[in-house]
Amino acid sequence: MSDYKAPVRDMKFVLNEVLAADRLLATMPGTEEVNEELINSVLEEAGKVAASLLAPLNRSGDEEGCQFSDGKVTTPSGFRDAYRTFAQGGWIGLAGDPAYGGQGMPKMLAVCFEEMIMAANSSLALYAVLSAGASLALARHGNEELKQAYLPRLYDGSWSATMCLTEPHAGTDLGIIKTKAAPQADGSYQVTGTKIFITGGEHDLTDNIIHLVLAKLPDAPAGPKGISLFLVPKFLPDANGEPGERNNLGCGSIEHKMGIKGSATCVMNFDGATGYLVGEVNKGLACMFTMMNYERLTIGLQGLGLGDASYQTAAAYARERTQGRAATGPVAPEQSADPLLVHPDVRRMLLTMRANTEGARALAMYVGSQLDVAYFHPDEQARTRASKLVALLTPIAKTAFTDKGFEACVLGQQVLGGHGYVREWGQEQHVRDARIAQIYEGANGIQALDLMGRKVVHDRDALLDVLVDEIRDYIKAEQNGRASPFIATLSKALDCLVSTTQWIRDASAENPNEVGAASVAYLELMTLILYLYMWSRMVSTASEALEKGASDKDFYTAKIQLGCYFLDRLMPRYKALAEEIKAGSDVVMAMDAAMF
Structure with a gap:
């Protein structure tokens, strides 16, 4: 069984040589200090974190899974300590706003890191990437009071976050959600409703969990134009900013799933829970799309990372496993059979996996670079152009990376034959963990329809x-x-x-x-x-x-x-x-x- 090794060399090649990241970043206020030396240092350290801290818990986390009892979720053994070590390293706030404790690293570097952690341990990584996405939405749309109160805790990992969109009757069609928000005299809102499929809705990794919840005011217009966004904490902060009174919300159950079993997927019930408006009334879907688009690229990286992890295992196996003889004659006559790599079809599978993976990795960094230009570049025309590219490429990246990533996991399993079907080599877990990435954060068919309809035909x-x-x-x-x-x-x-x-x-x-x-x-x-x-x-x-x-x-x-x-x-x-x-x-x- 081979261990995961972060593709640091390939990432350095794309960032430093193909995209000339340091030259681009030097032109933009906020990223001008991110040079090649710093990029390489972050990549190398991130690779160590993924390989030594997260990957060793991947299989055990899958076997143990999350446990639910009396409204509480217990994550697999080792997850809590690993998460806290991970958070203390500043990784959750890697691309966060430095004004509130973030590291301020560019997105093109963050996508490399997210690929690594998704490849190493998707279940554990999901808790962190959701916090990063929620922090971005809050940083872009929250008022100063909310940002001061919540962003530092989210960046340092002592608190975590979720996004609560889906309801039992409303998945893709968010315009028909039923969750309500009633205005209160003090400016807060009482949020009532049920959300399902909420990743990290309840767990034992952090001291508090912040939910970003889509809901409708009593007089809201029908459809998606009547949706607002609310920040609803599990514990209401006290006068010192510490977790205080328990809010009126709870986890009703967790799902029993095909994969990512160390990630708690929760049914969340809000029963007049205190919440705070993020952004403008009835403009919540636009605010949430800031997080959703972030997460769509990140979930694409889940598919990409797992595909690469599957390739690493399959390639190592194919180098060592001996079966049959080469069509052109023995290449290892001293052995009873030749290595699998002599067979053209085995090479076809491995080359397909790797060609798609490395093409996707380069595209991911390219999309990351456009996100950086859209946010940091001093020229408005450059920002506008980059924003258009990001809008076009986001559904492609999410869908392509997860479709090809899942294909790579299946091919990697096939390379190992029967050994790919049993637990020992980890390939069957890769297949199961990767499958969800084609479904959540916008099913791939919906992403394709968004591209074809909104972004092309009706653009x-x-x-x-x-x-x-x-x-x-x-x-x-x-x-x-x-x-x-x-x-x-x-x-x-x-x-x-x-x-x-x-x-x-x-x-x-x-x-x-x-x-x-x-x-x-x-x-x-x-x-x-x-x-x-x-x-x-x-x-x-x-x-x-x-x-x-x-x-x-x-x-x-x-x-x-x-x-x-x-x-x-x-x-x-x-x-x-x-x-x-x-x-x-x-x-x-x-x-x-x-x-x-």
Whole structure:
């Protein structure tokens, strides 16, 4: 059984060499002190934390799970001490506002850290990343009194946070939630209702739990325009800011799940609980989207991280396990059989896992860099452009990383054969833990529909044009460069995307079902193009490093060879996806409902 090792070398390559993070960060107030030396130091230390503190508890946490009794949740053995050590290291506030105790690190660095901890122990990591996401929403939309009272405790990890959206009858359609908030004379609100699937709603890791709750005022407009956001603490802070009186809320039960068993998934009941408005009345969904979009990228990183963890185990196994002989003759004649790596299909599985993982990792850091520009850059035009890219890329990142991550977990299990199906090697846990990432924080089908409908067909902000223009500019600059075969295919695929997009826009004007029928295939098409864009940049950078006599020749050579695998074996699927889309919606909608 192999242990998780954080991919620090690859992260350094993408951040420092491909994206030139230090040059970008030096141009923006708030990040100008984050240089390559600091980036490398954070990555190395984060890798140690993930591998030595979180990973050792992954399997035991899954086997023990969370326990529920008398309204209280007990997390698996070791989780509490590990979480407190983790928090004391400042990791929960890594990207937090320094004015309230955060570390102020850029998002492009935080995404690397979140991938590591999700790969090492998704269950334990979820408690931390939810606190980070809630802190972001509070920092952006809360008043000064709330920020002073809650942000320092969230950043230092002594308190944690949740987001409470889903109700028994309302999942994707939040406009029909029933939770109510009644105004009180002192400016607070009494929140009443039931929320389900609340990650970390109750646990024993922290002294207090802060719930960000969507609810409606008595006179609120119908639908999503009538939703407000409230901060509802488990314990109301006393005069000294310490946890005081218990609020009128509690955990009714926890779910028994397929995976992430060390993460408590709770039914939360609010019975006139005291809450405080975050942002403006009836603008709560917009405020919550700050946290939701943060978490969507983070959950994408869960899929990415678990896929990489599965690859590490599968690759180690394939190097050592001997079965059969190579088709071209024995490569280990002194043994009774050759290692699994001699077999082309085993290599196909491993290369597919790794090519998608490393493409996703580069895209994640790229999205992180755009989030940094959108928040820190001094030029308003640059901030606006980056914000558009983030809006377009967020549903793609969440869906692509989790779909491909789950695929990688299944492939990794397959490499091990029967050993992948039993607990010893951890592959079956990876499969179970990764599966939820395609469902929560917006099911992947909904993400695809959001991309196709809001961000492309009905888009008024020309979001897609921003991305297409950037890639076209890159193609012009690099067409005679080191990655010319990649550029040629990227150019053709981009033209295909543009023409396919226009076909959908035209067809949906006559038949609205074309949007939903095309959405998943369209997101996959965009994923391939974005991954190829990243691979083109990585191959070009790696080729340049080799030309300059880089000492780490194996790393750069492997990067180029892996990029060629993606180009030749995975990228051709873009043509089939375009054909699938243009087959139209009629065949999807033809069967009568009674026949299902």
